Amino acid sequence: MSVEGPSGEWRPSSLPPARNPLLRDATSSVSTYCRICEAACGLIAELDDNGRLHRVRPNASHAHSRGFACNKPQAMVDLTYDPDRITTPMVRTGGPGAFSPVTWEEALDRCAAGLADVRDESGPAALAVLRGNPPFFDSGGVLWGRGFATALGIERTYTVNAEDAAARLTANEALYGAINRFPRPDLWHTDLALIIGGNPLHARSTRLSEPQTREAFDAIVARGGRVLVVDPRRTVTAERYEHISLRPGTDPWFLLGVCHVICAELSGAPDHGTPLAGWSEFAHLVAGLDLVECAAGCGVDPATLVDVGRAFLTASSAVTYGGTGTCAQRFGTLTNILLDTVLALTGNIDRVGGMLAGWAAIDLTGGRAAAPSGTRRTRAEGRPEVGGSLPSAGLAADILEPGDDRVRGLVIYGNNSVLSSGGGGERLEEALSRVDFAVGMDLYVNETNRFAHVLLPVTTMFERSDYPLTTADTQLRPSAYATAAVIEPRGEARDSWWIFDEISRRMGLGGSCPDPELAATAAARGARPTPVELIDRLLAQGPVDDLTFADLVDRHPNGVALRATLPPGRLTHDLPTPDGCVQLYSEQLRSEVGRLFAHAEPDAEWPLRLIGRREKGSQNTWMHNASRIYPDDYQFAALIHPDDAVACGVSDGEEVRLTSRVGSVVVPAAITEDIRPGVVSVPNGWGHRGGSWQRANAIGGVNTNDLVDPCDVEAVAGMSILNGVPIRMERAADS
Ligand SMILES: Nc1nc2c(c(=O)[nH]1)N[C@H]1C(S)=C(S)[C@@H](COP(=O)(O)OP(=O)(O)OC[C@H]3O[C@@H](n4cnc5c(=O)[nH]c(N)nc54)[C@H](O)[C@@H]3O)O[C@H]1N2
Ligand SMILES: Nc1nc2c(c(=O)[nH]1)N[C@H]1C(S)=C(S)[C@@H](COP(=O)(O)OP(=O)(O)OC[C@H]3O[C@@H](n4cnc5c(=O)[nH]c(N)nc54)[C@H](O)[C@@H]3O)O[C@H]1N2
Numbered sequence: 050m051s052v053e054g055p056s057g058e059w060r061p062s063s064l065p066p067a068r069n070p071l072l073r074d075a076t077s078s079v080s081t082y083c084r085i086c087e088a089a090c091g092l093i094a095e096l097d098d099n100g101r102l103h104r105v106r107p108n109a110s111h112a113h114s115r116g117f118a119c120n121k122p123q124a125m126v127d128l129t130y131d132p133d134r135i136t137t138p139m140v141r142t143g144g145p146g147a148f149s150p151v152t153w154e155e156a157l158d159r160c161a162a163g164l165a166d167v168r169d170e171s172g173p174a175a176l177a178v179l180r181g182n183p184p185f186f187d188s189g190g191v192l193w194g195r196g197f198a199t200a201l202g203i204e205r206t207y208t209v210n211a212e213d214a215a216a217r218l219t220a221n222e223a224l225y226g227a228i229n230r231f232p233r234p235d236l237w238h239t240d241l242a243l244i245i246g247g248n249p250l251h252a253r254s255t256r257l258s259e260p261q262t263r264e265a266f267d268a269i270v271a272r273g274g275r276v277l278v279v280d281p282r283r284t285v286t287a288e289r290y291e292h293i294s295l296r297p298g299t300d301p302w303f304l305l306g307v308c309h310v311i312c313a314e315l316s317g318a319p320d321h322g323t324p325l326a327g328w329s330e331f332a333h334l335v336a337g338l339d340l341v342e343c344a345a346g347c348g349v350d351p352a353t354l355v356d357v358g359r360a361f362l363t364a365s366s367a368v369t370y371g372g373t374g375t376c377a378q379r380f381g382t383l384t385n386i387l388l389d390t391v392l393a394l395t396g397n398i399d400r401v402g403g404m405l406a407g408w409a410a411i412d413l414t415g416g417r418a419a420a421p422s423g424t425r426r427t428r429a430e431g432r433p434e435v436g437g438s439l440p441s442a443g444l445a446a447d448i449l450e451p452g453d454d455r456v457r458g459l460v461i462y463g464n465n466s467v468l469s470s471g472g473g474g475e476r477l478e479e480a481l482s483r484v485d486f487a488v489g490m491d492l493y494v495n496e497t498n499r500f501a502h503v504l505l506p507v508t509t510m511f512e513r514s515d516y517p518l519t520t521a522d523t524q525l526r527p528s529a530y531a532t533a534a535v536i537e538p539r540g541e542a543r544d545s546w547w548i549f550d551e552i553s554r555r556m557g558l559g560g561s562c563p564d565p566e567l568a569a570t571a572a573a574r575g576a577r578p579t580p581v582e583l584i585d586r587l588l589a590q591g592p593v594d595d596l597t598f599a600d601l602v603d604r605h606p607n608g609v610a611l612r613a614t615l616p617p618g619r620l621t622h623d624l625p626t627p628d629g630c631v632q633l634y635s636e637q638l639r640s641e642v643g644r645l646f647a648h649a650e651p652d653a654e655w656p657l658r659l660i661g662r663r664e665k666g667s668q669n670t671w672m673h674n675a676s677r678i679y680p681d682d683y684q685f686a687a688l689i690h691p692d693d694a695v696a697c698g699v700s701d702g703e704e705v706r707l708t709s710r711v712g713s714v715v716v717p718a719a720i721t722e723d724i725r726p727g728v729v730s731v732p733n734g735w736g737h738r739g740g741s742w743q744r745a746n747a748i749g750g751v752n753t754n755d756l757v758d759p760c761d762v763e764a765v766a767g768m769s770i771l772n773g774v775p776i777r778m779e780r781a782a783d784s
């Protein structure tokens with residue numbers, strides 16, 4: 050047992066696998082929830098007599114998901130028992146990926162010594178965390194990860210936000226004065242929804258936690274409203290509603306055109322009650338635009354811009370819903386600013402049926418204002434930190450560039466940047482091989498953590514307790530729920546929070562609980578503070594009375610509905626802008642519009658544009674080992690339009706070579722009318738090599754981020770430009 054002395058001083062001893070304190074007694078079915086994506090859907094987990102999980106199904110009575118769940122959690126059951134999963138701590142005994150099992154005792158001591166050596170020699174500035182997407186859904190890991198960084202003095206956390214939503218955060222800053230003024234589209238009460246660069250019928254929801262996206266959009270149409278889908282591909286979402294096809298990376302032309310139409314019809318400054326600054330400058334800017342040029346700039350018909358502009362003017366309420374396609378592109382911040390501008394002009398900010406601020410039983414930001422973007426930057430390339438995240442694409446240079454603060458010690462926490470980052474691939478592999486000490490925490494050996502010196506097996510979502518800490522305040526119909534672990538951890542897998550706690554204790558830094566008061570109280574009784582205790586404290590500080598973790602688990606297995614809608618008035622209340630107004634003509638807008646006007650598309654040399662694709666059931670780089678999702682006859686393919694197929698003489702199923710300024714890949718082509726001419730769509734997150742996931746390695750595929758120029762990034766948020774990548778295509782056989 051690990052032993053804590055009365056003073057909280059801690060002495061290591063042998064470490065048997067910790068039984069989760071909240072593990073339920075084995076009954077045939079228990080309520081839990083899914084932590085694969087932001088929707089965080091309620092599930093019923095069915096266990097057999099031996100306590101083995103064999104099936105999960107949607108929870109029809111769940112307050113949040115109301116009977117929705119996709120096919121991924123069932124695949125996650127398979128992955129939990131996947132023989133390729135790592136279930137014992139390991140140390141590297143050879144080249145990348147060559148690991149041998151050790152005891153927890155040895156693994157943790159090595160981590161403490163490795164990180165302490167770097168810290169002693171070069172100071173905490175040489176330590177960094179590289180965090181991926183899955184840890185976002187692990188509440189204990191979120192909380193204790195923060196405490197770990199504080200304990201070790203780690204100031205640099207690289208994440209995948211600059212491949213995901215950082216541009217939305219910089220847009221919040223430009224419009225509302227702070228990153229954490231985050232508008233959520235009130236889908237359930239609106240009459241017009243513009244979905245842009247998102248595919249919510251497949252990907253479910255991003256930047257909001259809404260399982261029932263289809264029901265919400267269908268209901269808009271049913272009450273006589275409209276749902277418009279702006280996407281270069283006819284996705285399942287586009288097919289179901291009104292599709293507007295545009296050229297990738299040109300969204301600002303589309304939105305400026307829409308604003309031109311709106312402003313032309315307004316007789317003066319809009320007076321909807323929301324305080325707006327910069328109206329006359331913005332109106333002047335868009336009045337100077339030619340609608341035909343805007344339409345040509347994005348490849349749509351001018352009549353479409355007029356129709357969309359009028360739709361916003363006449364709708365009794367309206368929202369815009371932007372996905373990753375609006376962020377990970379050349380004009381990510383500008384596109385996201387304009388998405389809200391359309392709504393600000395038409396009176397749809399901070400009202401029911403428009404954009405509203407989130408509300409939850411726990412407000413994780415605790416009312417604290419996040420540091421302005423760019424306060425900190427990557428050391429070598431000066432890319433901005435946004436909302437506490439440095440771009441993962443900046444890590445390679447920060448490892449390689451000599452200097453006292455070069456990254457020498459790294460925690461690779463549920464991240465696979467070699468495949469997921471715009472600055473991944475060989476350059477990152479080379480950099481990772483130069484790190485003095487790295488520890489990985491994951492379910493698998495992946496393309497990134499195979500460079501770690503120690504690799505630690507973490508629990509899956511079925512093996513750990515959780516509260517939806519990071520997604521609850523993005524719900525549209527706020528509810529509260531929690532889960533205990535439903536099965537014992539497989540093998541020696543452990544919770545991330547416990548690992549963070551152990552390493553910092555072994556370094557003599559007193560543990561990783563982020564709440565000093567809780568840490569002190571626990572130490573006084575000789576105990577280790579737990580995430581459940583901290584979540585209880587956070588619930589007690591929140592707006593809902595008498596809510597505890599144990600109550601939610603035991604008495605509210607289907608969750609508790611807290612509100613039918615988000616409260617209006619909070620998004621623009623006491624705005625932290627200089628004049629207290631929403632900014633229509635921010636510095637960011639001005640500089641980005643200037644860049645847009647100056648930008649020339651390199652069509653002559655690179656006539657086509659590459660975009661990504663999320664397939665049904667996939668999850669970024671990591672669910673590819675699931676045979677339920679990727680059966681033996683799965684075909685990895687680039688979608689190309691028949692016109693482009695004819696132009697390069699390729700037939701269906703034949704291989705094409707896609708070449709950009711920086712790289713080249715060969716992929717089988719699937720010819721389809723569903724993609725816009727001039728655009729090629731390839732699934733992202735593939736190109737497996739060297740991970741422990743054998744099925745994924747066998748499917749292989751290619752990694753399209755090899756075509757992404759790591760030195761060419763979006764100007765404000767430092768987004769990797771993953772969509773709209775200029776490429777050319779030829780028959781592989783001819784190349
Ligand atoms: N071209 C292109 N690239 C993209 C995107 C795109 O649209 N196009 N999308 C971007 C986006 S939005 C994202 S979020 C990123 C994702 O990028 P990453 O976060 O780097 O990759 P993931 O595949 O989500 O998962 C990383 C690792 O987490 C592990 N993992 C799974 N569950 C857990 C867990 O519970 N705990 C821990 N510790 N680890 C776990 C998986 O095994 C995997 O090895 O990719 C980005 N990259
Ligand atoms: N099945 C599945 N679901 C997932 C994931 C997954 O990997 N698989 N990943 C999860 C994660 S981490 C996230 S962040 C969310 C993402 O959620 P979404 O952003 O809704 O998901 P995507 O399918 O990437 O949608 C992006 C859309 O933008 C389009 N697009 C590309 N370039 C442009 C452009 O320049 N302009 C416009 N207007 N559109 C463009 C693409 O064709 C695509 O349809 O999904 C989550 N859910």
Ligand code: SF4
Nearest residue numbers: 083085086089090119
């Ligand atoms: S939509 Fe997301 S949270 Fe819901 S079941 Fe599917 S993967 Fe899980």
Ligand SMILES: [Mo]
Nearest residue numbers: 182212213214
């Ligand atoms: Mo994401």
